[in-house]
Amino acid sequence: MSIVKQAKGFWASIVLAIVFSVVVQLLINGGQLNAFYVNTLFLIGINIILAVSLHLIIGITGQFSIGHAGFLAVGAYASAIITMKLQLPFGLALLVGGLAAAVAGLIIGIPSLRLKGDYLAIATLGFGEIVRIIFLNINYVGGASGMQVSHLTTWPWLIGCVIFSILVIVNFTNSTHGRACISIRENEIAADAMGINTTYYKVTAFAIGAFFAGIAGTLYAHNFYIIQPTNFGFLKSFDILIFVVLGGLGSMSGAVIAAILLTIISTYLQDYPETRMIIYSLVLIVMMLYRPQGLMGTKEITSLFKGRKSVKGGVQDESKHTVA
Amino acid sequence: MKANTPLLKVENAGIRFGGLKAVSDVNLELKQGELVGLIGPNGAGKTTFFNLLTGVYVPTEGSISLDGGKLNGLPPYKITRKGISRTFQNIRLFSELSVLDNVKVAYHSLSKHSMLSSILRLPSHFKGEKEMEEKAIEFLKIFNLEKFSHEKAKNLPYGQQRRLEIARALAANPKLLLLDEPAAGMNPQETHELMNLISFIRERFSLTILLIEHDMLLVMGVCERIYVLDHGQMIAEGTPNEIRNNPKVIEAYLGEEVS
Numbered sequence: 001m002s003i004v005k006q007a008k009g010f011w012a013s014i015v016l017a018i019v020f021s022v023v024v025q026l027l028i029n030g031g032q033l034n035a036f037y038v039n040t041l042f043l044i045g046i047n048i049i050l051a052v053s054l055h056l057i058i059g060i061t062g063q064f065s066i067g068h069a070g071f072l073a074v075g076a077y078a079s080a081i082i083t084m085k086l087q088l089p090f091g092l093a094l095l096v097g098g099l100a101a102a103v104a105g106l107i108i109g110i111p112s113l114r115l116k117g118d119y120l121a122i123a124t125l126g127f128g129e130i131v132r133i134i135f136l137n138i139n140y141v142g143g144a145s146g147m148q149v150s151h152l153t154t155w156p157w158l159i160g161c162v163i164f165s166i167l168v169i170v171n172f173t174n175s176t177h178g179r180a181c182i183s184i185r186e187n188e189i190a191a192d193a194m195g196i197n198t199t200y201y202k203v204t205a206f207a208i209g210a211f212f213a214g215i216a217g218t219l220y221a222h223n224f225y226i227i228q229p230t231n232f233g234f235l236k237s238f239d240i241l242i243f244v245v246l247g248g249l250g251s252m253s254g255a256v257i258a259a260i261l262l263t264i265i266s267t268y269l270q271d272y273p274e275t276r277m278i279i280y281s282l283v284l285i286v287m288m289l290y291r292p293q294g295l296m297g298t299k300e301i302t303s304l305f306k307g308r309k310s311v312k313g314g315v316q317d318e319s320k321h322t323v324a
Numbered sequence: 325m326k327a328n329t330p331l332l333k334v335e336n337a338g339i340r341f342g343g344l345k346a347v348s349d350v351n352l353e354l355k356q357g358e359l360v361g362l363i364g365p366n367g368a369g370k371t372t373f374f375n376l377l378t379g380v381y382v383p384t385e386g387s388i389s390l391d392g393g394k395l396n397g398l399p400p401y402k403i404t405r406k407g408i409s410r411t412f413q414n415i416r417l418f419s420e421l422s423v424l425d426n427v428k429v430a431y432h433s434l435s436k437h438s439m440l441s442s443i444l445r446l447p448s449h450f451k452g453e454k455e456m457e458e459k460a461i462e463f464l465k466i467f468n469l470e471k472f473s474h475e476k477a478k479n480l481p482y483g484q485q486r487r488l489e490i491a492r493a494l495a496a497n498p499k500l501l502l503l504d505e506p507a508a509g510m511n512p513q514e515t516h517e518l519m520n521l522i523s524f525i526r527e528r529f530s531l532t533i534l535l536i537e538h539d540m541l542l543v544m545g546v547c548e549r550i551y552v553l554d555h556g557q558m559i560a561e562g563t564p565n566e567i568r569n570n571p572k573v574i575e576a577y578l579g580e581e582v583s
Contacts, residue, residue: 175442176432185420
């Protein structure tokens with residue numbers, strides 16, 4: 001893909017996103033979208049941010065982290081302190097929420113990213129639970145009864161954050177830095193041998209992913225009037241993980257599509273919370289049987305519009321062995 | 325650099341895993357431009373020795389220096405940047421990445437545009453990426469791999485994958501190239517092509533090469549000097565002819581003669 005084309009596609013998608021967000025804003029103002037749809041839309045937005053942030057960690061860098069709700073919680077509480085306790089503006093809360101989660105990402109990332117595979121998964125799972133229990137025991141933020149938060153998440157903030165996080169992660173991925181991360185996912189030993197500072201890139205990806213989870217946490221906290229530690233349990237981490245796995249590990253559009261689909265499904269299943277997890281599990285089992293690579297595999301939605309010459313069937317002229 | 329100072333100097337290097345001495349007391353010197361073979365029976369510690377050179381393992385004894393600079397204890401990526409590049413016994417390509425991107429990864433450490441410039445898509449990002457792409461395409465042409473540029477590395481036929489791995493290792497601009505059984509699993513025709521490729525890259529990039537290989541035809545055919553490793557110890561060193569007639573080497577490979 002040529003770089004000029006890439007730049008064109010980039011601006012085209014920005015324009016498209018702005019048009020979409022203005023249209024939605026007009027619909028909200030005009031009252032054509034009722035509160036139920038608006039709320040669903042907000043949830044979708046928050047979940048997209050969570051999905052793409054975890055996609056960077058798991059799908060791109062290949063570090064299997066299952067404590068993402070921990071970063072969500074850090075962002076939510078840090079930002080709620082800014083707006084509710086310190087009475088500072090929401091914009092600042094977004095920034096602080098993101099940064100606080102990024103710092104948490106660094107603190108957990110630097111020691112635990114030495115671990116691989118299952119061990120890393122268990123360490124991050126532990127981290128998520130520790131965060132939840134810490135907030136449960138801090139009276140300043142309300143402990144188990146939670147913390148009142150005013151509703152400050154508005155459509156412009158939400159869509160702005162969604163676009164911002166997608167942009168940053170796409171731009172990061174489609175650069176030499178993103179390739180370094182992918183090379184770690186593909187083969188860490190070889191990446192090391194090619195001069196990639198693997199620790200640095202693993203921690204960086206982890207911190208960027210945590211930053212956006214923190215932003216999602218800010219939006220989440222200021223959308224629900226109350227935050228409680230129970231909102232950020234293992235099941236929440238699992239929800240986010242499912243977006244990424246169902247979408248296809250390594251495909252951002254897959255993660256986004258899965259986030260949209262599953263959010264819609266779960267809103268309609270809200271009255272039957274027990275069935276929700278059963279349906280989730282069934283979806284996952286069916287997918288593992290029939291499409292283990294996820295909805296999109298490692299492909300992006302943009303690649304569907306391009307000439308797909310060499311997608312399947314391997315190389316055409318295998319017979320030509322040449323000497324340099 | 326003077327012509328007679330060694331490029332790579334390994335002195336009494338070794339590593340033990342707990343009580344097991346995998347490699348011990350190894351001395352080795354490579355002069356600029358040499359093509360040297362490293363042979364030995366299975367489990368002799370050849371790949372472990374490569375892992376010591378490239379920093380995958382940190383030697384527990386002895387010292388390793390490249391161009392006079394010490395390498396002990398440096399992480400692998402720094403050793404690569406200092407000029408040692410390698411291929412692997414079992415191919416380790418970035419299989420989901422395209423052939424072109426595999427080479428670009430090797431250029432990463434030379435890239436100048438920062439992460440921030442990439443995220444903000446500043447001009448320096450486009451310039452840097454464009455340079456990198458052009459360089460990588462030019463590079464693939466040298467290896468006749470440019471027609472596979474956009475193919476995923478995993479879809480390449482076996483021989484071409486080996487070739488790509490060598491190309492990728494060279495893209496990191498090494499002074500010393502370590503090849504770990506490059507001919508493994510190749511048929512005689514492919515091995516022959518590989519021999520040509522090795523002589524070609526040696527000339528083209530004025531490289532020093534250290535080669536682990538089981539294929540004696542290849543080792544004896546291209547190497548000027550050969551080191552023999554057995555049970556983690558260097559048991560012999562010399563020209564192919566000397567090695568062929570060295571009783572210690574014959575014993576290591578075939579066992580003691582029955583008297």
